[in-house]
């Protein structure tokens with residue numbers, strides 16, 4: 561129908577027959593990624609940046625090649641890519657490494673009501689410590705950012721605009737280049753939580769216009785335990801290391817230390833080495849399909865699901881109702897039914913969806929719900945997964961006497 565390749569054979573876990581619609585939480589892994597990590601661990605593994613022996617050199621080369629692969633994927637420079645434990649660590653590094661250094665009483669941090677807790681709680685913590693205040697861009701009825709309200713809230717006291725690249729609960733994709741342009745005119749730094757964006761849509765960091773960007777490998781077919789903090793070099797230069805220890809120093813005396821060059825000063829301790837190799841393989845896999853194709857596939861499935869779900873009695877869809885500037889995440893509730901019960905019944909139909917607040921409790925309050933059931937799509941999903949979901953939802957509706 562869309563000409564998108566059937567990739568299911570690459571994902572061993574799908575042999576279980578599961579209709580996996582929880583990639584927004586974490587994606588499944590193709591054999592190409594599993595084999596790359598296995599091969600590396602069997603043939604080239606050692607700690608990096610330490611030994612003069614051949615294995616350590618091979619491991620260091622592989623680790624730095626992964627950094628270059630990420631840089632190329634993002635249209636960034638090699639030294640602007642910092643490996644972290646994941647998007648959460650990346651965002652905390654920015655908040656504590658940059659925010660604690662640069663925010664003063666009276667400064668303002670502007671974020672949004674639809675942020676994942678990872679791009680909200682660190683800013684709350686840093687606001688409390690620095691005396692800066694926190695404000696939030698509201699959303700419109702259909703779950704988009706209210707850009708008029710953003711402009712009203714933006715003034716020269718705003719030092720940071722921290723915004724999601726794509727909402728993990730609603731699928732909304734805000735116009736980050738436009739937001740970044742306005743924020744920069746006001747003199748603010750722009751932080752983008754791209755945990756849901758980078759896995760699903762081509763991102764060129766120069767076009768996006770952000771100063772900092774954060775994402776995780778495990779949502780983009782790669783392993784857990786590694787993520788990326790990208791920063792424009794001038795922004796990274798303003799940032800203090802968030803963690804101290806081995807690998808991140810130039811020199812250490814008993815009372816003092818100086819920092820290694822960027823990016824190493826932000827990578828204290830032994831980094832996720834095998835995971836970097838896995839992330840490299842995941843990016844190769846994504847690129848072999850093409851990010852444009854992947855986004856088109858997500859959008860196709862989203863369009864089909866929005867249409868079929870709207871026919872199911874009692875189902876409410878939260879967030880944008882069309883596919884414009886929207887990714888493959890759909891939050892639903894069913895009248896008179898708990899989201900967790902929905903997820904349990906769907907599980908009985910072999911459909912894996914997430915139920916809960918999706919680490920976006922303030923957003924749930926805005927929507928007036930305690931929880932939603934969330935479908936999220938990725939490269940291995942097909943219309944059959946949507947059919948199975950709709951069948952399960954109709955069954956749930958009958959059980960709960962809806963409609």
Ligand code: PMP
Pocket residue numbers: 584585646647648649676678679724726727728753755756776919
């Ligand atoms: N931001 C968003 C939008 C997310 O969806 C997630 C993961 N649910 C995170 C941040 C945090 O990512 P991680 O748990 O991999 O650190």
